[in-house]
Amino acid sequence: xxxxxxxxxxxxxxxxxxxxxxxxxxxxxxxxxxxxxxxxxxxxxxxxxxxxxxxxxxxxxxxxxxxxxxxxxxxxxxxxxxxxxxxxxxxxxxxxxxxxxxxxxxxxxxxxxxxxxxxxxxxxxxxxxxxxxxxxxxxxxxxxxxxxxxxxxxxxxxxxxxxxxxxxxxxxxxxxxxxxxxxxxxxxxxxxxxxxxxxxxxxxxxxxxxxxxxxxxxxxxxxxxxxxxxxxxxxxxxxxxxxxxxxxxxxxxxxxxxxxxxxxxxxxxxxxxxxxxxxxxxxxxxxxxxxxxxxxxxxxxxxxxxxxxxxxxxxxxxxxxxxxxxxxxxxxxxxxxxxxxxxxxxxxxxxxxxxxxxxxxxxxxxxxxxxxxxxxxxxxxxxxxxxxxxxxxxxxxxxxxxxxxxxxxxxxxxxxxxxxxxxxxxxxxxxxxxxxxxxxxxxxxxxxxxxxxxxxxxxxxxxxxxxxxxxxxxxxx
Amino acid sequence: xxxxxxxxxxxxxxxxxxxxxxxxxxxxxxxxxxxxxxxxxxxxxxxxxxxxxxxxxxxxxxxxxxxxxxxxxxxxxxxxxxxxxxxxxxxxxxxxxxxxxxxxxxxxxxxxxxxxxxxxxxxxxxxxxxxxxxxxxxxxxxxxxxxxxxxxxxxxxxxxxxxxxxxxxxxxxxxxxxxxxxxxxxxxxxxxxxxxxxxxxxxxxxxxxxxxxxxxxxxxxxxxxxxxxxxxxxxxxxxxxxxxxxxxxxxxxxxxxxxxxxxxxxxxxxxxxxxxxxxxxxxxxxxxxxxxxxxxxxxxxxxxxxxxxxxxxxxxxxx
Numbered sequence: 001x002x003x004x005x006x007x008x009x010x011x012x013x014x015x016x017x018x019x020x021x022x023x024x025x026x027x028x029x030x031x032x033x034x035x036x037x038x039x040x041x042x043x044x045x046x047x048x049x050x051x052x053x054x055x056x057x058x059x060x061x062x063x064x065x066x067x068x069x070x071x072x073x074x075x076x077x078x079x080x081x082x083x084x085x086x087x088x089x090x091x092x093x094x095x096x097x098x099x100x101x102x103x104x105x106x107x108x109x110x111x112x113x114x115x116x117x118x119x120x121x122x123x124x125x126x127x128x129x130x131x132x133x134x135x136x137x138x139x140x141x142x143x144x145x146x147x148x149x150x151x152x153x154x155x156x157x158x159x160x161x162x163x164x165x166x167x168x169x170x171x172x173x174x175x176x177x178x179x180x181x182x183x184x185x186x187x188x189x190x191x192x193x194x195x196x197x198x199x200x201x202x203x204x205x206x207x208x209x210x211x212x213x214x215x216x217x218x219x220x221x222x223x224x225x226x227x228x229x230x231x232x233x234x235x236x237x238x239x240x241x242x243x244x245x246x247x248x249x250x251x252x253x254x255x256x257x258x259x260x261x262x263x264x265x266x267x268x269x270x271x272x273x274x275x276x277x278x279x280x281x282x283x284x285x286x287x288x289x290x291x292x293x294x295x296x297x298x299x300x301x302x303x304x305x306x307x308x309x310x311x312x313x314x315x316x317x318x319x320x321x322x323x324x325x326x327x328x329x330x331x332x333x334x335x336x337x338x339x340x341x342x343x344x345x346x347x348x349x350x351x352x353x354x355x356x357x358x359x360x361x362x363x364x365x366x367x368x369x370x371x372x373x374x375x376x377x378x379x380x381x382x383x384x385x386x387x388x389x390x391x392x393x394x395x396x397x398x399x400x401x402x403x404x405x406x407x408x409x410x411x412x413x414x415x416x417x418x419x420x421x422x423x424x425x426x427x428x429x430x431x432x433x434x435x436x437x438x439x440x441x442x443x444x445x446x447x448x449x450x451x452x453x454x455x456x457x458x459x460x461x462x463x464x465x466x467x468x469x470x471x472x473x474x475x476x477x
Numbered sequence: 478x479x480x481x482x483x484x485x486x487x488x489x490x491x492x493x494x495x496x497x498x499x500x501x502x503x504x505x506x507x508x509x510x511x512x513x514x515x516x517x518x519x520x521x522x523x524x525x526x527x528x529x530x531x532x533x534x535x536x537x538x539x540x541x542x543x544x545x546x547x548x549x550x551x552x553x554x555x556x557x558x559x560x561x562x563x564x565x566x567x568x569x570x571x572x573x574x575x576x577x578x579x580x581x582x583x584x585x586x587x588x589x590x591x592x593x594x595x596x597x598x599x600x601x602x603x604x605x606x607x608x609x610x611x612x613x614x615x616x617x618x619x620x621x622x623x624x625x626x627x628x629x630x631x632x633x634x635x636x637x638x639x640x641x642x643x644x645x646x647x648x649x650x651x652x653x654x655x656x657x658x659x660x661x662x663x664x665x666x667x668x669x670x671x672x673x674x675x676x677x678x679x680x681x682x683x684x685x686x687x688x689x690x691x692x693x694x695x696x697x698x699x700x701x702x703x704x705x706x707x708x709x710x711x712x713x714x715x716x717x718x719x720x721x722x723x724x725x726x727x728x729x730x731x732x733x734x735x736x737x738x739x740x741x742x743x744x745x746x747x748x749x750x751x752x753x754x755x756x757x758x759x760x761x762x763x764x765x766x767x768x769x770x771x772x773x774x775x776x777x778x779x780x781x782x783x784x785x786x787x788x789x790x791x792x793x794x795x796x
Contacts, residue, residue, distance in 0.1 A: 055584070249576045
């Protein structure tokens with residue numbers, strides 16, 4: 001199989017300028033693939049899938065009582081990002097995360113951005129991620145969003161846009177690391193000829209970011225990863241990250257608040273915990289403060305947290321920044337807090353709670369994508385051009401009933417990357433989720449999760465909707 | 478180490494060892510069948526008795542035919558002690574502590590489970606003998622990989638305790654069954670058939686060659702002696718309890734022959750008993766009674782391990 005016949009068509013293609021004409025950065029890869037004997041690429045693709053399954057790089061399917069796991073479909077043609085492009089993204093992401101952190105701090109303290117009229121106060125109060133019990137909270141170093149996964153897309157012209165920010169507990173970084181491991185075995189020669197930036201330092205950076213939150217006088221702080229347990233969809237990732245950092249993976253039932261500290265139950269009694277990398281949502285953290293029916297968290301944890309005797313990453317309350325209505329204001333935030341222009345643009349966004357914008361949305365449902373402000377994973381979404389009249393009507397009703405909860409965006413023609421499909425190369429739409437760590441400095445891992453819509457013509461890249469992944473190669477200068 | 482994690486690694490090893498022992502039981506019976514003169518009734522029911530789940534089996538399957546018994550013990554996903562179920566539990570435990578065990582260990586368990594699952598999804602029965610060999614081998618591979626890739630720390634020792642308690646229990650069970658259920662009618666005692674069955678018993682513990690090196694002649698007393706009291710054979714009950722005790726004391730730091738908690742006392746006492754017993758004493762009091770009592774004490778050790786290390790104490794409301 002060769003790239004000769006691959007036609008990028010009327011799309012922005014990440015690897016090809018035109019039919020038979022790879023971008024300069026992708027040329028060594030294209031040459032290598034073209035030189036493979038017939039059938040070899042398919043064989044390698046299968047070997048890579050088997051390797052991932054054997055490694056247990058899987059996600060869980062909720063409905064299955066036996067806890068069946070599926071492997072995330074993996075395509076072995078990587079996506080390549082040139083050094084200059086990456087530099088631009090890196091600057092833009094740092095600017096964005098820095099700003100969002102200022103916003104989070106402001107919103108839980110003085111709320112200047114509200115009193116200055118940049119964001120209507122109603123929007124904050126009505127955001128489900130805004131947690132009243134976090135008012136006045138002082139996380140170590142005033143850092144709230146330690147780990148962020150920002151979703152980026154490119155349009156037909158190749159321009160980058162931010163699609164959303166994930167600040168509660170973004171997942172997927174384990175695929176980035178494991179995909180890379182498999183790709184090195186699949187195309188070792190290409191790695192030798194191209195200067196691909198390594199992604200493996202993520203775990204070390206993550207550990208440093210977490211240790212940075214521990215009280216400074218502690219000799220050997222205890223860091224844990226808090227998971228909802230083995231039936232969670234991202235359990236593999238939780239355990240993988242704990243393992244890579246060499247810290248304990250704990251569940252709520254392993255933890256208890258005793259003597260004013262968070263402690264874990266060990267074979268030798270209780271042991272104090274200093275930093276929690278939580279992979280459960282805010283509202284499940286402490287049944288005494290949030291959802292009383294939750295068994296995932298630890299009763300009394302919020303008190304310990306507020307007293308500063310334990311650090312939590314990401315800080316409680318960061319979910320307010322995941323709200324898609326608040327996302328629409330990030331460019332304004334950048335101007336407000338930094339007095340700078342945003343380096344990365346948002347996708348143009350219509351806010352349904354504003355009357356004239358709602359009117360536009362309702363009139364153009366067949367061209368827009370409508371999203372619920374607080375859903376993730378591709379749920380609560382209408383893709384106008386692909387929807388039936390009934391579906392559009394249903395969303396129109398929903399929007400009118402709860403305008404605050406919906407936004408709409410134009411359908412972008414997402415950029416594509418060739419993927420193997422039925423023994424041929426087929427251009428498939430992709431997005432990109434880089435991972436950003438905020439510790440002493442802001443670090444952007446050079447790479448990220450490229451999600452790919454592996455259904456012909458589909459624009460939906462979520463794993464829960466049949467999407468897959470690709471390795472992302474960020475080239476060095 | 479987290480109590481939950483210690484519990485999981487203990488059970489991970491118990492389940493892998495259990496799967497291996499089931500494979501051993503079935504395999505030996507299959508072999509025995511090939512050696513038996515035609516006309517001899519097939520002895521499949523005793524196999525279920527070793528598991529202690531005869532009642533459940535009767536309910537679900539009725540007659541103890543070879544096919545029924547083998548299905549029940551290998552691939553019955555509703556039977557919690559089948560090979561398939563054991564591997565599913567082992568894997569689940571391994572999955573919940575992946576960050577503690579080495580990735581090689583995880584890959585072995587995962588592979589092991591997938592192998593068994595693949596085998597049970599094939600429509601026709603697999604070549605049983607080949608399949609059972611694979612199960613035994615996969616269990617050895619797991620134990621070997623664990624030994625060679627995991628730090629011999631607290632977690633590793635909990636795993637060792639799980640493996641050796643399970644093995645001691647299973648050796649006791651198969652010996653018990655041979656003595657009281659497989660034991661043919663009086664006129665068969667000392668006949669070729671009887672000897673074949675004792676050989677089969679030794680083989681089920683991979684003990685045949687090692688026994689021959691020490692004892693030469695096959696006699697029931699000497700076989701029982703070997704499987705219960707032999708100090709250096711890795712599947713004898715005494716050896717297993719010695720190893721479990723050593724690991725226990727590595728965890729607690731208490732010197733052997735002294736105790737600070739109920740587990741150390743119960744296990745130490747049991748092991749010490751075996752140090753000073755003669756097989757003749759055991760036969761005089763009755764092998765069945767002895768083995769029955771032994772199994773209860775092993776269960777007691779298991780309970781006390783749970784209470785001492787794993788149990789999550791309820792938290793006082795105002796803690």
